[in-house]
Amino acid sequence: MFEVLLSHIQNKVDLNEKDKSEIQQFFTSKKLRKKQYLLQEGDVCNCLSFVSKGLLKSYILDEKGNEHINMFAFEGWWISDFNSFINQEKAVLNIDAIEETGLLMIAREDYENLTVKIPLMDRYFRILYQNSLVTKDYRLMVSNSFTAEEKYTQFARKNPDIIQRIPHNLIASYLGLAPETVSRIRKKISFK
Secondary structure (H helix, E strand, O other): OHHHHHHHHHOOOOOOHHHHHHHHOOOEEEEEOOOOEEEOOOOEOOEEEEEEEOEEEEEEEOOOOOEEEEEEEEOOOEEOOHHHHHHOOEOOOEEEEOOOEEEEEEEHHHHHHHHHHOHHHHHHHHHHHHHHHHHHHHHHHHHHHOOHHHHHHHHHHHOOOOOOOOOHHHHHHHHOOOHHHHHHHHHHHHHO
8 A cells, every 4th residue: 555655755755765664654544435435524624545546536515416526536646625634624525435445544633743754745745735736727727618528538638547437427527517418528539
């Protein structure tokens, strides 16, 4: 489990062997079954979670009970309700497993202690947050200015490894499209 995390960190900052050993002490592992919740709306998010294996989605539910997915997290991704984690407020997001999932979790206090004890980890998380902001800005632009087909093809191009793992109705929710629209686009693309 830790190999995936350490490899991910190593891709952003240079860790020595002592750092690698110490980092592991701050994390606990957790496994989720398919459809099992990691976080439910109204609970406080006390951990950041790193996906070492599997696939999760975060979403809100509207008044009719429809899911509106804002993120998928697969191997090598972090997931949380970040506002809830930082401000210790009730979560607005639900997070659950699309597949059986293995996680490495770091509690809020351990997160703070880790970044103090190993300053490179503060830099690592800063890089992640910067990349996250860039991704969210791009996603907002795509959402507001791309056609349905452009949204789908852009998602497929950026996520070739997981597109087959995600049911098309969940992709539709993430893209803000009707499931029928995604089916039609997939069929059209497969004929090209």
